[in-house]
Amino acid sequence: MNVRLPRTWTTVLHLIVISGLIVEAIERVHLAAAGTGAAVLGTVGRKLYHYLYETCDENWLNFNAAGLKNDLDRKLYGQHVAAQVILKAVTGFMNNKNPKKPLVLSLHGSTGTGKTFVSQLIAENIYIQGIKSNFVHLFTATAHFPHDAHIDKYKTHLQEWIRGNVSICPRSMFIFDEMDKMHPGLMDSIKPYLDFSDNLDGVSYRQAIFIFLSNAGGEMINEVTVKFWRDGRDREEIQLRDLETELSQSVFSNEGSGLRNSVLIDKKLVDFFVPFLPLEYKHVIQCGLAEMASQGFTPTNIVIKRMADDLIFFPKEERVFSVQGCKLIANKLHFYI
Ligand SMILES: Nc1ncnc2c1ncn2[C@@H]1O[C@H](COP(=O)(O)OP(=O)(O)OP(=O)(O)O)[C@@H](O)[C@H]1O
Ligand SMILES: [Mg+2]
Numbered sequence: 001m002n003v004r005l006p007r008t009w010t011t012v013l014h015l016i017v018i019s020g021l022i023v024e025a026i027e028r029v030h031l032a033a034a035g036t037g038a039a040v041l042g043t044v045g046r047k048l049y050h051y052l053y054e055t056c057d058e059n060w061l062n063f064n065a066a067g068l069k070n071d072l073d074r075k076l077y078g079q080h081v082a083a084q085v086i087l088k089a090v091t092g093f094m095n096n097k098n099p100k101k102p103l104v105l106s107l108h109g110s111t112g113t114g115k116t117f118v119s120q121l122i123a124e125n126i127y128i129q130g131i132k133s134n135f136v137h138l139f140t141a142t143a144h145f146p147h148d149a150h151i152d153k154y155k156t157h158l159q160e161w162i163r164g165n166v167s168i169c170p171r172s173m174f175i176f177d178e179m180d181k182m183h184p185g186l187m188d189s190i191k192p193y194l195d196f197s198d199n200l201d202g203v204s205y206r207q208a209i210f211i212f213l214s215n216a217g218g219e220m221i222n223e224v225t226v227k228f229w230r231d232g233r234d235r236e237e238i239q240l241r242d243l244e245t246e247l248s249q250s251v252f253s254n255e256g257s258g259l260r261n262s263v264l265i266d267k268k269l270v271d272f273f274v275p276f277l278p279l280e281y282k283h284v285i286q287c288g289l290a291e292m293a294s295q296g297f298t299p300t301n302i303v304i305k306r307m308a309d310d311l312i313f314f315p316k317e318e319r320v321f322s323v324q325g326c327k328l329i330a331n332k333l334h335f336y337i
Helices: 009-032 035-052 065-074 080-095 115-124 148-168 187-194 218-230 244-253 281-294 301-309 329-336
Strands: 103-109 136-140 173-177 209-214 272-276
Touching (some): 065 115, 103 244, 115 209, 187 209
Parallel strands (some): 136 173
């Protein structure tokens, strides 16, 4: 059976061929004509080329630290720990001219708490094309690595894919979704790329970003958050240190985490385990209002409250935290408008 990867090699080859032809055409124009006119034509051609085709340079890659901070402050609700860690980790890494290893983030939390959403915000503030950039690669366990029997083939393809793409663009981003459904061992096969090494076979991986997304550890995070709430403590009092150690241990020992007994944890190759807290009623309202606006409606509290009241919350009696986070809101909204 064929292994399905996010973008086929054929597409990559086409792109290489097409861009090669264009560059060649530009070169020819440049060489054929003489004098100032030719230089101008060449410059215009090159500009046009960089404008039309995504290239791995400052035309298409432009880290916006203020933009990331602004997005995390304004668009991400109820995730003060994640927002703080991600801002520091990404900004520090992107501003470091000579990182010793790629950035590896592992985001954890129950469904609909914003893990995929945050990955999009990071991508949007690094790549002009955001998550749609050719330098951002999204892998989903059930779609791209569905059969355990093909694990060896997946390992080889994944390694080739990462090596090939990082050699095209060192500042590549790889997002692995549904880590909890990943075959244990698949991630270990990419260990050499995440490690501290100058280069492997002439390719340096130090500029790359790896993001793992998973529900593993979500229950533990929820328990800690509920405990803070029961003890009458402020949600904002929860710190990374209240969760991170236990999170990495639970991911390491949890059968369904995708990183069970993983060398990535053992060798401390994951830079941050980032907890996503369960969202409260007020955050669901915020998500609803934002979603209404993004769908072109005037945000209305009454509508969103009606929708939020129909969602499931826990603990059952007190109905504080949303079971599905903000996940169902976009689809449910039109029933209430
Ligand atoms: N904390 C949040 N702040 C703002 N919007 C959010 C938040 N969490 C979720 N959303 C909204 O809900 C949608 C679904 O969330 P998202 O896909 O990021 O959840 P997830 O944590 O990746 O869940 P899953 O574990 O099921 O993949 C997002 O596109 C976003 O619109
Ligand atoms: Mg997700």
